[in-house]
Amino acid sequence: MNPDHMIRLTALQMAEELNKTTFTSVELTKAHFDHIRQIDGTAQAGIHAYLHLNEDDALAVAAEVDRLRAAGGADAAALHPLAGVPIAIKDNIVTSQQPTTAASKILEGWMSPYDATVVQKVRDAKLPVLGKTNMDEFAMGSTTEYSAYGVTRNPWDLERAPGGSGGGSASAVGAYMAPLALGSDTGGSIRQPASFTGTVGTKPTYGSVSRYGLIAMASSLDQIGPVARTTADAAALHELIAGHDPKDSTSLITEWNDLASAAQTRDLTGVRIGVLEELQGSGFSEQIQQRFDEALQLLRDAGADVVAIDCPNMSYALPAYYLIVPSEVSSNMARFDGIRFGNRVVPEADSTVKEVMAATRAAGFGDEVKRRIILGTYALSAGYVEEYYGSAQRIRTLVQQDFARAFENVDVLISPTTPTVAVPLGEQVSDPASMYANDVATIPANLAGIPAVSIPGGMAEHDMPMGIQIQAPATRDAVAYRVAGGLEALLEDKWGRPLYQQAPEATTAATAGRQD
Template identity: 65%
Template sequence: MTQNSQSTDPTRLSAAGQAKALADGDVTSEQLTRAHLDRIGAVDGDLNAFLHVSEDEALSTARDVDQRRAAGEQLHALAGVPIAVKDVVVTKGMPTTAGSKILEGWVPPYDATLVEKLRAARLPILGKTNMDEFAMGSSTENSAFGPTRNPWDRDRIPGGSGGGSAAAVGAYEAPLAIGTDTGGSIRQPASVTGTVGVKPTYGSVSRYGLIAMASSLDQAGPCTRTVEDSALLHELIAGHDARDSTSLPEHVPGFAEAARRQDVKGLRVGVIEQLEGEGFAPEVRARFEESLAQLESAGAEIVRVSCPNFEYALGAYYLIMPSEASSNLAKFDGMRYGMRVVPEDHPTAESVMKASRGAGFGDEVKRRILLGTYALSAGYYDAYYGSAQKVRTLVQRDFSAAFEKVDVLASPTAPTVAFRLGEKTDDPLAMYMNDIATIPANLAGVPGLSLPSGLAEDGLPAGIQFLAPARADERLYRAGGALEALLEDSWGGPLLDRAPALAGEVK
């Protein structure tokens, strides 16, 4: 299940399938890593999913894994399975740009906590994936290094801000990837690329070493092709970190076991009335209703619930997020590290900062800094930022009330399928609407999972989203794993097997 059993290409296996092939001796990590590097070399010129490919380091890690396995050493279950990392996560000895010219060429002197965990488990890191600059966007068109393209249709966006990670996984360039989700930037790209994306409970995966956009909203998580693969990666990167003041102390439960359970009998699934009507494409809604019918046929109870304050979530988010971003991005001033532009005539600290930030930041970043600075300014704080925080509390209360009635909540992940490159670049408000279904989870800190719900308009994938109470991430994997099995049984295999073209390959 969840992998192409007819293919002899190891890159077409799920991450769990690749891990089994390694354990069984059917392939070495070096061979597996080389196959993914070759795949990147063959297709990424069209996709632009990677900003940096770390061939030497990845192969070195793979050879080390092979030697340790041959010597009989006990290894992590995912040891030797390659992974890609979103370029907002700092990596020692590897460029980290956050998709911005202002950090072009910067090589961090330390690893993020989650990267430390990847290295300790000996997953070969293939490289860093493209993204909207400082994670600001819903299409990966705001990258200073050019847009990423959707592997289903190279004229369309792969979602954002983590479109590079989603496209890399969807195009079989990597079986696993790390993304970050501030308002939907893991889940929305998963929806439009036919992959799986998970935003963990806020604080359950360390944010130490993530280049911050909005500190109270940012959360790293898995990008994969199957629910089980997300569960395995989630288990690896989660856990308490003393270096992150928001890190939760709880033990990480068995997510993979929940994903494999494939039983939803008695599970109460709440359908959010505010996230299924106006603004959602008819075919996206149709695939969503079909998914609910599959769950109901398997014994789940479908319950309609109302979350009335969700209609204000988008507006609250676009006050809170830019406010925090304007503060977090103040450090990029051309004085300490990153791009420095020195004016010719009598440069001062102020003129250097102004010139460096003007040249180093893109339009969307400047737009959000201006919005955030205005919202935090004297005389406007209470009217804008303060009011937005009150709405945030109301959204949290809506979640609390809903979870008294149901075990998980469900909605379409995104209102439409992938739109065409350039279609919304001149209309920021239309772009912001792509996150209407995903933003509430970030405001409340609850976990969310997106998986494919089927094909909609123009044969492009749509997604369904599950949300669970904070610290109850295992419920996502129970619901997601069961629905994935039901849908793939009805489709005759994974949705990606039905893609008419992947990075130029016409099937």
Template identity: 55%
Template sequence: MNDTLNATAAELARRVATGEQSAEEITRIHLERIEATNPVVNSFLAVGTERALETARGVDAKRASGQELSALAGVPIAVKDLFCYQGLPTTASSRMLEGWIPPYNSTVVDRLIAADMVILGKTNLDEFAMGSSTETSAFGPTRNPWDLDRIPGGSGGGSSAALAAFQAPLATGTDTGGSIRQPAAVTGTVGVKPTYGGVSRYGVIAMASSLDQPGPCARNVLDTALLHQVMAGHDPMDSTSIKAPVPDVVAAAQRRDVRGMRIGVVTELGGEGYAPGVEARFAEAVELLRELGAKIVEVSCPYFEYALATYYLIMPAEVSSNLARYDGMRYGLRVGDDGITSAEQVMRLSRAAGFGDEVKRRIILGTYALSAGYYDAYYGSAQKMRTLISRDFDQAFTQCDVLVSPSTPTTAFRFGEKSDDLLAMYKSDLCTIPSNLAGNAAGSFPIGLADEDDMPVGLQVMAPVMADDRCYRVGGALEEALADRWGGPLLERIPSLDSLEVTR
């Protein structure tokens, strides 16, 4: 493995700042890696080669002139294809937006640019972020670098696979029901869903507005925290943005000490339906936290049992509302010919051609839940249950500082394995959904490989609202202790990385 590709984002930033390695060289090496491996992995939908190199040269010029550089200046990053980036297509992996180039940047992209980070391109995802496997992308599935016959998670499988394939050291993601944490878990990477409102949603294509939350993805805890710090902060362009200081996530990631912390194990997130290898690694990680000085307590959150059903009423209702804008009239795909006599026909034909099956399914379900005569029975009742789930978190956090669970019930499954069993697919987010409903912070951190298939397992850490730093504190301590036990980072054990360059 090339020393540049294997380096952490923090190390790459140090090299750029000291002149040990140019940002342009680092960028070229990553672009070459993408060119060699993307035909197999399909993590990137668009690569902005010239623009990335231009940005890198600008960083090198700043350093040469003695200007102070930001903490991640010159570091390459992959951007999930939901974030508007002027000059590159933003498609949400849908035919509905195929080829659409936004006339403005999302706030997150603007912050990456302001931090002199090098945007390599846009990564694949489930269409409009609806899925847990990146199989619903209109532009083909992304493959998991650990096993090319398995999914990389979803919806942000492109970002997680780009990290695991060493195509980029950092990536952005969005998390509506687990779309950062579940891909991180099944690819052996790190992903954090910040507190709702902690990172601006402005310029991010919406799925379910009361649940969507952008967040950072990386291969280790400190790099994730450094990116979190760049992305987060109040934005007047987002009405849900929190006007409060960003928690000191970088200091927390570097602390690597959980002595005295009260860590709650959620009894409802385990047991039947959880793979033996997942439960074994989780139990070992909890015991390790105890050995590191944390106090382990068992916590019951009884309403978590209803989180999946609650989510699949609230989320489709908001999907139905948000995706109504894709009507074939203003932008995006437009289907019609000389025989079309009404706007309604254009809308019907455009939406039929532009949306995939999963998107259509959720729009129909959401429209039904919001319809006259059913609103109170479905959507209204789900919102009441959402309140009860939030109260479960409030009660739990009176007993402990953070909650932990497996990030996912299973490891990465094979392509097509759950395509015909929607409930099994939806259960991939069983552990992650509660934090989206409540809006608190949560992250996934790699804790080893399952015995049955040698695929990565993640541990989820859930923290109170605006206590995002606690996730990084636990994750950092685990990372250090497990690296000592394994003799290095988990991703050093990824099999046959060089085989990714062999086009299938």
């Protein structure tokens, strides 16, 4: 099979062809590395989705899969369905065989002595790990422009941001540099980049996927999840990484074996879908609202029961989030001081520990990390903790109660994933408040700990993709996948082909042209 056609298959299609020995995992993995070398480039020229590549190890894993599959018998039968399908890992998920930097200078070159639980699951299933993807430093940002190692570009338009903090994973998947990727989502860091790049991103139920080995930003909100090109691919990867982990004190003891099958269910008859009044209309672009309304009509025509839902406290979620997150950031970043963790800066030969810490953090942290540490430290300071942090936690409870009441009447809630399409590079760096506001639709799910899936919803302003978000009650991830998969099929029938197939030539040509 032609390598260019090979890398454009979905992950499940790749798995099927590997099983039929149409091509080998080594051929598939090499095709991805060849494509990465062709278009990824650097922050100055190319998409720059990857920070570190893992070619030798990935090809060794691929060769082992091919050997086991060729041997047949019990060894071949024991292979995971996704064995041999390559994957990329966000750079705040620790890996023992390649650096983990969280896109920060303070961790430059750091090698973890162990693998995160999700990485170990990926290795056990024998998915070749292509490399580590770029991100906003310590996951703080919404454009992947706050990486210490340069920006990542949106494969649909190289002058626009891919979203963040996980723009590297989304761009890698969207530009055919990986069929699957892992990201982390604290307030939309998987779903918002998915919306901006025409990919699928899931924030699982909090506690359904182990956080052991994820460098924490805001521990009560962080959640690892899948990035893919289709709902079924995302669900299959979600099944692989989900499950109880005794190393994670917040891990749920729940089975997650019905996600992939749910994502391929096409019958939406009688499904009750609530439309969140607070997450549409004012503040959302005209064309995004139009695409969203068209999707709602498709759902009605398919037999779903679509009703309006009012969640009055949702409007307070954004300010509450931006008090809770900096507060937890302030605590979690304290360890990176050059003494316990992080590259050390010694300003003078006889510097005190305090001076070393100050110099290390000044040189090692970027502007957005410093901004959130300062804000969080103030919110937790004596005399203000109850006024700010305490009030934000009470609002969090009100948001959770809003969701609970809504789910008494509907199976899922639906909204646009973001108010706008991908923004031009540089636009939000000079205006952090506008960057924060772009997470208005994704943040509530993190505050409530519920699952949410973003799928491509069509093309909006500037010929850029937009996303549609489906949220379900906690532990009902399969319901979210069922509706997401059903709507995905309806949209693809309308378009004539999947959205991710509609601009690949432009992506490759534009990127190659920039490198030339």
